[in-house]
Amino acid sequence: MLSKKAKYAIKALLALADPERAQPVRIADLAREEQIPPKFLELILLGLKNHGVLQSRKGKGGGYLLARAPGEIYLGQVVRMFDGPLAPVPCASQTAYVRCADCRSEAECGVHLAMKQVRDATSRVLDGTSLADLRRQMAAAGSGEAVVL
Numbered sequence: 510m511l512s513k514k515a516k517y518a519i520k521a522l523l524a525l526a527d528p529e530r531a532q533p534v535r536i537a538d539l540a541r542e543e544q545i546p547p548k549f550l551e552l553i554l555l556g557l558k559n560h561g562v563l564q565s566r567k568g569k570g571g572g573y574l575l576a577r578a579p580g581e582i583y584l585g586q587v588v589r590m591f592d593g594p595l596a597p598v599p600c601a602s603q604t605a606y607v608r609c610a611d612c613r614s615e616a617e618c619g620v621h622l623a624m625k626q627v628r629d630a631t632s633r634v635l636d637g638t639s640l641a642d643l644r645r646q647m648a649a650a651g652s653g654e655a656v657v658l
Contacts, residue, residue, distance in 0.1 A: 517549065
């Protein structure tokens with residue numbers, strides 16, 4: 510399940526990826542617009558900044574903005590940043606693999622095989638969807654169009 514931290518990070522990034530936003534956004538404004546508790550959002554934005562996804566500007570007209578183009582920021586990166594590996598069990602993880610102590614053979618383990626498929630499908634969607642892709646989907650949904658990625 511997606512944590513609130515990851516969900517709010519994606520919501521904030523999508524707001525910052527709005528092509529109509531040309532200026533940095535203050536935490537208070539972003540928190541109000543996206544209905545995210547300000548202190549919680551502050552921690553999330555700091556984490557995104559520390560990972561090079563956001564940059565900040567101080568002073569008058571300051572705030573947060575994307576450090577890279579929306580087409581270069583993928584949901585998989587954001588989810589892993591806050592929630593860790595995508596796999597539901599460690600033996601199916603590519604980034605944090607740990608063999609199950611109670612498993613005789615991963616090749617024949619139904620849990621491993623199923624969870625590997627879950628991980629692969631989740632990774633395919635999250636690692637294949639950028640902020641720009643999602644902004645296009647949002648715009649199409651608002652206009653009644655269908656967009657398939």
